[in-house]
Amino acid sequence: MATEYVDAGKALPYTALSAVVGKAPPVTSGLTSDRILNARDEPQNWLTYYGAYNGQRYSPLDQINKSNVGKLVPQWVFQAGSMGLHSGASTYAWEASPLIVDGVMFVSGWDGQLWALDAAKGNELWRYKHASPFDVSLCCGNVNRGVAVAEGKVFMTTLNAHIIALDAETGKKVWDQPYGDVRAGESATVAPLIVKDMVIVGSSGGEFGSRGHTDAFKLETGERVWRCYMIPKPGEPGSETWPDDGEAWQRGGANCWVTPTYDPDLNLLYYGTGNPCPDFDGGVRPGDNLFTDSGVAVDADTGEIKSHFQYTPHDLWDYDSTMEHLLFDLDGQKMAAHFDKNGFLYILDRTDMSAIRVVPFVDRIDWGEVDEKGNVTPLVFPDAEGDPVHFWPGPAGAKEWTHACYSPQTELLYCPVQDIGATATRRRREFVESIPYWGAGVAVDADDIAGNISAYDPRTGAERWRWRRDLPMCSSLLATGGGLVFGGEPTGEFNALDAETGDHLWAFQCGSGHHSSPATYSVDGKQYVVAPSGWGGWAEGFLPKMLGSSHGSALFAFALPD
Amino acid sequence: MSDTAVDVSSLNRQNGIALGRVLGSGTVGHAEEGPDGKMTGTIRIPEDELVYEPGILIVPHGGTIELTLINDDKNTHCAVLPSNGDTQFLWLVNHSKGTATLELDGPGYYWYGSTTGNDEGRGLTGAIVVGGDVPAEARLDRPPQPRPTK
Numbered sequence A: 001m002a003t004e005y006v007d008a009g010k011a012l013p014y015t016a017l018s019a020v021v022g023k024a025p026p027v028t029s030g031l032t033s034d035r036i037l038n039a040r041d042e043p044q045n046w047l048t049y050y051g052a053y054n055g056q057r058y059s060p061l062d063q064i065n066k067s068n069v070g071k072l073v074p075q076w077v078f079q080a081g082s083m084g085l086h087s088g089a090s091t092y093a094w095e096a097s098p099l100i101v102d103g104v105m106f107v108s109g110w111d112g113q114l115w116a117l118d119a120a121k122g123n124e125l126w127r128y129k130h131a132s133p134f135d136v137s138l139c140c141g142n143v144n145r146g147v148a149v150a151e152g153k154v155f156m157t158t159l160n161a162h163i164i165a166l167d168a169e170t171g172k173k174v175w176d177q178p179y180g181d182v183r184a185g186e187s188a189t190v191a192p193l194i195v196k197d198m199v200i201v202g203s204s205g206g207e208f209g210s211r212g213h214t215d216a217f218k219l220e221t222g223e224r225v226w227r228c229y230m231i232p233k234p235g236e237p238g239s240e241t242w243p244d245d246g247e248a249w250q251r252g253g254a255n256c257w258v259t260p261t262y263d264p265d266l267n268l269l270y271y272g273t274g275n276p277c278p279d280f281d282g283g284v285r286p287g288d289n290l291f292t293d294s295g296v297a298v299d300a301d302t303g304e305i306k307s308h309f310q311y312t313p314h315d316l317w318d319y320d321s322t323m324e325h326l327l328f329d330l331d332g333q334k335m336a337a338h339f340d341k342n343g344f345l346y347i348l349d350r351t352d353m354s355a356i357r358v359v360p361f362v363d364r365i366d367w368g369e370v371d372e373k374g375n376v377t378p379l380v381f382p383d384a385e386g387d388p389v390h391f392w393p394g395p396a397g398a399k400e401w402t403h404a405c406y407s408p409q410t411e412l413l414y415c416p417v418q419d420i421g422a423t424a425t426r427r428r429r430e431f432v433e434s435i436p437y438w439g440a441g442v443a444v445d446a447d448d449i450a451g452n453i454s455a456y457d458p459r460t461g462a463e464r465w466r467w468r469r470d471l472p473m474c475s476s477l478l479a480t481g482g483g484l485v486f487g488g489e490p491t492g493e494f495n496a497l498d499a500e501t502g503d504h505l506w507a508f509q510c511g512s513g514h515h516s517s518p519a520t521y522s523v524d525g526k527q528y529v530v531a532p533s534g535w536g537g538w539a540e541g542f543l544p545k546m547l548g549s550s551h552g553s554a555l556f557a558f559a560l561p562d
Numbered sequence B: 001m002s003d004t005a006v007d008v009s010s011l012n013r014q015n016g017i018a019l020g021r022v023l024g025s026g027t028v029g030h031a032e033e034g035p036d037g038k039m040t041g042t043i044r045i046p047e048d049e050l051v052y053e054p055g056i057l058i059v060p061h062g063g064t065i066e067l068t069l070i071n072d073d074k075n076t077h078c079a080v081l082p083s084n085g086d087t088q089f090l091w092l093v094n095h096s097k098g099t100a101t102l103e104l105d106g107p108g109y110y111w112y113g114s115t116t117g118n119d120e121g122r123g124l125t126g127a128i129v130v131g132g133d134v135p136a137e138a139r140l141d142r143p144p145q146p147r148p149t150k
Helices: A033-037
Strands: A006-010 A073-079 A099-101 A104-108 A113-118 A124-129 A148-150 A153-157 A162-167 A173-178 A193-195 A198-202 A213-218 A224-229 A261-263 A268-272 A294-299 A305-310 A326-330 A333-339 A344-349 A354-360 A368-370 A376-378 A388-391 A405-407 A412-419 A422-426 A440-444 A450-456 A463-469 A478-480 A484-488 A493-498 A504-509 A519-523 A526-533 A554-559 B028-030 B039-045 B056-059 B063-071 B077-081 B088-092 B096-104 B108-113 B125-130
Touching: A006 B088, A033 A193, A099 A148, A099 A519, A113 A153, A148 A193, A162 A198, A261 A326, A326 A405, A333 A412, A405 A478, A450 A484, A478 A519, A484 A526, B039 B056, B063 B077, B063 B088, B077 B096, B088 B096, B096 B125
Parallel strands: A006 B096, B028 B056, B039 B063, B056 B125
Antiparallel strands: A073 A554, A099 A104, A104 A113, A113 A124, A148 A153, A153 A162, A162 A173, A193 A198, A198 A213, A213 A224, A261 A268, A268 A294, A294 A305, A326 A333, A333 A344, A344 A354, A368 A376, A388 A422, A405 A412, A412 A450, A422 A440, A450 A463, A478 A484, A484 A493, A493 A504, A519 A526, A526 A554, B063 B096, B077 B088, B077 B108, B108 B125
């Protein structure tokens, strides 16, 4: 005899079956764009992606300093774990930079995860999970680089190229705007940036023949303000650097997958743009291919390109220039410093993006020569079909997307350096939307590699000190008023160095490699340093020797003992 | 290449060639869309098969979908389902019936599963396929491009 079904009820939110509190204090309700503009006036907080618009990744906090950093111990650990089948099931990594606002930490993970944590204790206050398609195109793993906060909201991009705004107290969605086409191979991993009344994002998809763009939306409503393409259409400025009669511009790359820096006085956003497509086959895109591999100054109100500097014209090595432009004033000059994948440090005049000086910052460079003003002479590149060509730096770059920092205390730049080459063999292919479009087979070196954290004098470009390692360094660096530089290693150690000498002062083994951006903050007068640890991502591209390392998924907060 | 013929149906049942049912080898079903735009679907867990039926549910486009989940098995399972905001959890004791409301963007597909023991590995891992396109304003300003044909 048939029986009635038991009523299983309605599905529950998963967090209902956890210790998640469900609510955070209203710390961002008074967080205006003016406060973000003056973010370093609040050293207890880390209000925006780089800590401040200038991208310096410097905090004046000095409770933790050279004399006591050796006593630093973990205060709490937050562990994310991984559940079920998700995209990039074997390539997820923790690449974010946490933000901290008056004792609350907002941090994104992989696969659409965002948490609000008690910054002093590590307890989970609320959680948001965006359901990301399993089959979204991801060149470089299931990652997200961070969030933005303002006016009571938290903003995050999603793997399927949405920008979402959440209520910062509850984690509930306020608005949601798609801004990329997943059927065209687009995705999003960038940390948004708040400027005035806008939230600004960029697209990923440069390995799939996308046409790179950056977009601005009203932070209150999600209404679009502007979109700026980094590949001009025929007839637009820069279009003369693409074939007249070809289709190359339509899939030319130049994606903006790293957060720009911003000069409020000039009202300019400083973007680094990605590689041209196909990455290694220049034969289908003769010309310089603007605005790929460039530093591009964009008017924040209109999205109009005002000036640019192209680091690697007609790139044949996958030398994205997406990494940050550090802004600082020195000797009366408004400067921007950029460590490029191609192995050269560029000091620019950021009022017009002209080169002040260009110097190499890695030991081995043979792809080409670059003079003191940035003029390029290519020497070694994949050219003949099927002919393997080895070059330094490889497509990992002498510096990856992970960030350098600048200390106004020492007036030095600090860079995580990768000394690693690769072999590319050109293999021409037709473009098909959503399929990788590289134009070569590539194998990055697993032997004869090295790395270092180094300090450079922006006045001369000279390397002032070097902390040498056997493996390339690929974690963002953090400089503090305590005279310290913090940075993680692929092998899991999180380190503190003397900012003046490079002396190694402290390390803690986090159990998984670092490919993220640490931050520092204080709560009730106690300084913390926070570091996401979770190896993965595009490891086959930037460090294949460590491809077999454990993934990990932990966020460590360090402080001095009470 | 082996010249031994494989009975494909043996991949699509418990304790055939493999121990469980190979993921993705189940049946395909479609969600229904009413005149009001509401999308609905029903998924069952048949007796002793350790699968969701249909194994792949196709939803015409992104949006909100109301699922009815029925456990006809004589063992307890569950469904941990993707949805924007938070993963949704439904505990399904023997001979039970419940609902889940999911918000999914399109296009793309999503896995879900029964996260008890190794239900997921034995076959209780299903897929929800969301069709459609992103809105025009999100797409690239460029002429139509060639797409894969195979």
